[in-house]
Amino acid sequence: GSVIGILGGGQLGRMLSMAAARLGYRCHIYDPAPLPPAGHVAQKVVTAPWDDATALQNFAAGVDVITFEFENIPTATLDLLEPLRPIRPGRQALAVSQDRLSEKDFLRELGLPTAPYAPVATAAELDAALAKVGAPAILKTRRLGYDGKGQARLQSADDAAGALAVMQGAEAILEGFVTFSHEVSVIAARGLNGDVAAFDPGENLHRDGILRETRVPARLSPAQRSDAVLIAAKILNALDYVGVLGVELFVTAQGLVVNEIAPRVHNSGHWTQDGCAVDQFEQHIRAVTGLPLGDGGRYADVVMENLIGDDMDRLPELLKARDVALHLYGKPECRAGRKMGHVNHIQRPKG
Ligand code: ATP
Ligand code: MG
Ligand code: MG
Numbered sequence: 001g002s003v004i005g006i007l008g009g010g011q012l013g014r015m016l017s018m019a020a021a022r023l024g025y026r027c028h029i030y031d032p033a034p035l036p037p038a039g040h041v042a043q044k045v046v047t048a049p050w051d052d053a054t055a056l057q058n059f060a061a062g063v064d065v066i067t068f069e070f071e072n073i074p075t076a077t078l079d080l081l082e083p084l085r086p087i088r089p090g091r092q093a094l095a096v097s098q099d100r101l102s103e104k105d106f107l108r109e110l111g112l113p114t115a116p117y118a119p120v121a122t123a124a125e126l127d128a129a130l131a132k133v134g135a136p137a138i139l140k141t142r143r144l145g146y147d148g149k150g151q152a153r154l155q156s157a158d159d160a161a162g163a164l165a166v167m168q169g170a171e172a173i174l175e176g177f178v179t180f181s182h183e184v185s186v187i188a189a190r191g192l193n194g195d196v197a198a199f200d201p202g203e204n205l206h207r208d209g210i211l212r213e214t215r216v217p218a219r220l221s222p223a224q225r226s227d228a229v230l231i232a233a234k235i236l237n238a239l240d241y242v243g244v245l246g247v248e249l250f251v252t253a254q255g256l257v258v259n260e261i262a263p264r265v266h267n268s269g270h271w272t273q274d275g276c277a278v279d280q281f282e283q284h285i286r287a288v289t290g291l292p293l294g295d296g297g298r299y300a301d302v303v304m305e306n307l308i309g310d311d312m313d314r315l316p317e318l319l320k321a322r323d324v325a326l327h328l329y330g331k332p333e334c335r336a337g338r339k340m341g342h343v344n345h346i347q348r349p350k351g
Pocket of ligand 1: 146149177183
């Protein structure tokens with residue numbers, strides 16, 4: 001087919017639309033919010049709520065395949081769309097990653113290492129979870145958290161009541177605190193025919209719960225590097241996945257520990273735009289349209305730096321540097337904590 005429907009029109013939807021355009025596809029965006037960043041690029045934008053059955057049916061009728069740029073699409077929306085057009089990646093990937101508890105259960109069933117965890121809905125369950133998991137620990141809402149939102153750290157059982165208050169009554173999961181030296185992520189893709197391709201893992205630096213920087217190459221031994229890719233491949237195959245997936249990992253003395261998965265293109269994969277012949281966005285479009293996957297081999301070292309809020313003031317200075325590629329999202333207003341764009345600092349191989 002030649003029209004791709006994308007649920008969500010943020011910066012990820014925008015960059016997917018740009019990659020799709022390069023491959024000769026047109027994109028239709030569905031987003032409840034007006035003026036989505038992807039609207040500059042896509043052929044059509046539908047602004048309607050997730051529960052608008054008529055708008056969803058019309059949207060589906062105009063596209064050949066549906067994909068998404070964010071994982072919190074309501075189940076009822078999927079129920080409506082699923083019989084109408086193929087959704088890639090599929091239902092299971094969304095179900096698993098929408099709920100941190102089912103995500104952890106899924107990873108454990110695959111035999112992958114995660115932080116120790118326990119479900120928490122009440123004060124009594126939090127006490128039991130602390131006894132099981134130990135302190136320090138992190139309490140996280142099971143659903144809808146991102147950029148470190150909906151999380152509370154507990155140094156000891158004394159912090160229990162305060163942490164529970166942060167959940168505002170939402171179901172939560174308690175995770176034991178993982179002692180890690182650094183964080184990495186693997187961006188990997190699986191094609192319609194089951195082929196798997198992975199990008200070189202990136203090393204991620206967070207500040208205030210938000211990703212600031214991704215560097216390639218990551219500090220990993222050859223064994224850790226192949227472990228990271230094997231973990232991603234195992235997840236992709238288990239989910240019969242089609243598209244690009246991000247896997248966040250902690251690097252510990254005992255090996256790699258899986259933090260979370262994102263069933264979509266991922267902020268920590270933006271370096272691929274300027275470090276690879278085929279970037280994560282093109283790779284995703286190739287996968288969901290049934291094209292062969294591209295070669296994600298890396299031909300430069302890259303530091304991807306997010307431009308968040310008033311980082312934008314540094315633009316003139318950043319642009320003076322050589323080998324800096326700028327990617328702005330065209331968001332109508334700049335706010336604190338809002339991702340406005342990113343730059344890729346490219347370190348070309350010498351010689
Ligand atoms: P994202 O924006 O990546 O979706 P999120 O809100 O889903 O973030 P997590 O990735 O679960 O949150 O956690 C944010 C950060 O907090 C992690 O990148 C890591 O630095 C730290 N963190 C999370 N869980 C743990 C843990 N169990 N042990 C130690 N650190 C943790
Ligand atoms: Mg997350
Ligand atoms: Mg995360």
